[in-house]
Each structure stands twice: as C-alpha cells, then as structure tokens.
Amino acid sequence: MAGLPPVPQPIGIFGQFIAQQPETLILKEKVLSLTGDSFSIKLQNGTPILQVEGKVMSLSGRKTVRDMAGNHLFDIVKEHFHIHTTFAIKDPQDRKIMEVKSKFQLLGSKAIGTFTSSNGKAEELQMKGNWFDTTADITDEAQSGIVVARINRKLLSGKDILFGQQTYALQVAPGVDMALMVAMCIAMDEKNNEK
Template sequence: MAALMPAPHAIGVFPHFCQHRMPIALRIREKKLSFTGDDFKIKDAATGAVIFEVDGKAFSLHGRKEFLDAQGTHLFTLRKELFHLHTTFEGRTPDDRTLFTIKSSFSFGTKLTATYTNPTTGQEEKLVLKGDFFDRKAEIFWGEQVVARIDRNFVNAGQLIFDQQSYVLHVAPGVDIALLTAFCVALDEKANESK
C-alpha cells in the first residue's frame, strides 16, 4: 500500500482538523447497545484518544447525526436528505448552514462525492470515495491524489453479535479528518440501506 502524500494545501471544511503533519489513522466504531444504534466513537488508532463522537438522533426523519469534538463541542450535523434520486447527505452547521454535501452515484461498487467550499482557498472542491463491490475497502480522492483510505473489518465479533461496523480511516497530512469521518458514517448509512 502506497504512503499517503501530504495535501498541497488544507483540504476540507475545518482548517483546525487539517493541521496534522503526519498521516493519521482513526478507528471508527459504532457504540455497543446505543439507544439509536447509530452512535459512533472515533479514536486515534495509535493512542486510543477520543477525537470525535457521533450522536445519532432517535426518531429523526432525516436520520440526523451530530458530530462532536473531544470536548463535546457540536461541529456539524450530518443528515440524510429526502426526495433525492441518489442517496444524499448534508453536513450542516449548528446554525443550519450547509457545509458540504455527500451524494452517491450509480457505479460498480460504491461511489460517494463530497462537494464543499474550501475556506482556505475559497474554491469549490470535490472529494470522491470509491469502494469495492463489498465495501471492504475504499479510497478517497482529491483530483487524482489519494488522500485517505478506509479499511473495514468485514467480520468482527461486534458485527456478528450486534451487527456493528468498524472502520479504520487512514488520512493524509493536511486533510480534514472531520469531513472524512463524515464520509465513513455516510458509507455506513448507505450500506445499511441495502440490508
């Protein structure tokens, strides 16, 4: 597996979460026995430190998930948009402004595209997630550059007993780990739709 090269500038919507200078690996796992079944804990895979928590809202029509940083600050809400031909998620700020959109498209395997305005450059950018047919692995591209990889532990004890997903997200230096975590949760939601 080729090393993830640093991004040419901060890529994403949260400059603060683009500041890592080395590749980082995050473990993303659904919480056991959560009330909604859609709560996640995201930890640094090397240290075990909690980086984000995702709180799935019970009884939400849009399947809302609130993303919180390690201090409990609400960063954004990921919600599924209704009445779209393709599965579409929006990341919205606490004051309900759209930060990014993640949309699926027809392809062999899985393809998700995130569009957003980069606050560092002021330009609209795209990240594209492409996965294999079984979604065991996926890569996220910025143009032609691979900026992240997702490895799913396809069969693990949590999955067998509680039907929970576990992912490891490898992120290149300078790439927004909050936005890429949202990609993983959207991938999980899309996989759940096909069950």
C-alpha cells in the same frame, strides 16, 4: 499500514482537525446505543478526537458530531427526494457546508463530496469503494487524483455480526480535514445500512 503522502494544498473546513502527519482514525459503532447509530472516533493510539451521536426516531437519521470538549461541529443528515442517496453536512446553524451524493456505478460504490475549503476553494472529492464496500479511496481529482483518505472496514468479528456493529480504519493524508473524512465515512456506512 503505510501512511498516505501529504496533499499539495490543504483540504478542509475545520482547521483544528487538519492532519499534520499521516493519521489513522478508528471509527467504532457503539453496540446497542440507546441514541441510535453512535460512533466513537479515536486516533490509532487510542486518543479520542470526535464523538458522534445518532438520534433515535429521526427520519433523516441525523447524527451530531462534536469535538471532545462537547462543541457541536456539524450534523450529518440524509436528504430525501433525491434520485441518488444524498447526505448534507450542516453546521450548528443548519447551513449546508458539505454534500455527499452517491452516484450509480455497476460494480462497487461511488459518491462525490462537495464543499468549499476554508481557503475559499471549491472542492470535489470522489469516494470509490469495492463491491462489498469493505474499502474505499477518497480522491481529489483536481489534484491529479491524489488519495486524500482511505477507508478500510475491519474484518467482522462475531460481536460485529451479532450486533450489526461496524469498525472502520480511516487513513487521512497530512493536510486533509479529518472531521470531513469522518463525515464521508459515516455517509458510506449509512448508505450501506440501507441495503
């Protein structure tokens, strides 16, 4: 898998998670997790970088994202009462720092992620997937449509089918916030689970 080229200007909120080189993250849903949908997120070499804990019995499907030291980075929360499926990314003080909103598209899927980068720049990233949502590109239209991340759902194994488990490979370009790309990938997974 060839790495994505670096972005001209950094994109993100969490400086410690800005990719310094092309990175591929593996997001693996935990089988039969007692806490709801939980994910382990590791670099391709197996180094864990984030942990995602789902909340059982939560109407919003709240997922808490922590770094490996256990620091609470943000929550992913489904917002209700929207025409299109919408997820809010909220900081530990419950302030919205990012929104991922799906858009109607005849074939495939499309969502827009909006947030303000740590440098104060308003960002709008577009996520477009194929009809079966096995792949998606996340692009920055303001920077000439450059691909900032690429999601690829690995082919299902028997265990994945039996337990409804998903595994994603998430390529992230240098200069892009890996934690926010994980949030967009999980929002896509949650929307797909609604089907």
